[in-house]
Amino acid sequence: MSNNVNFFILAAFFLFGAIFKGYYFDTALLFMNALVILGFSILLFLQKSLTVTWLHIPLVLFVACYWIACLYAVDLESAILEASRVTSLIPLSLIVTMLPRQRLTQLYSLGPWLGILFVAAGVLFQMERNGRLEPLLY
Structure with a gap:
């Protein structure tokens, strides 16, 4: 059950990130951060365990340097x-x-499909200017 929750949290994060053009606008940034933190807290409630690796130590130090x-x-x-x-x-x-690992591989394969979906929507709705596709929400 929690493996599906992990996958859907990450898939929703990447999907909404692609729709909102990544982190270009502050509203999208704050919405995506709230989504990740809410999903992570739901995941902790369901799973009641946390997997921490050595990779997280430099990551926490990196974030601390930013703050x-x-x-x-x-x-x-x-x-x-x-x-x-x-x-x-x-x-x-x-x-x-x-x-x-299997769900992580599925998550990696989600990226190209999202790209194809947005390019197809851009071509279908003729969202071109100066020979280039415009972002989807413009």
Whole structure:
């Protein structure tokens, strides 16, 4: 059950990230971070165990450096947004380590299909300008 929850949390994260054009806009960033944290807390409630590897130590230090840099930032708002963007790597990496190898392979194969879907929608709706496809939500 929890393996399916892991997969659907990550698949929804990548799907919504592709729809909202990644992390370009602050509203998409905050929505995606809330989605990841909510999904991670639901996963912890269901699974009641956490898989931590040696990879998580440098990752936590990396995120901590971003939050420490906020103390010295010239533009505090942009620094906090960037630190929150990087902070979502921690729950994402914890969810990925709890995912079995077969489901992880399925998740990797989801990427090209998402790309094909968005390119097909762009071509179908003639979303071209200057010979290039526009982002889907424009």
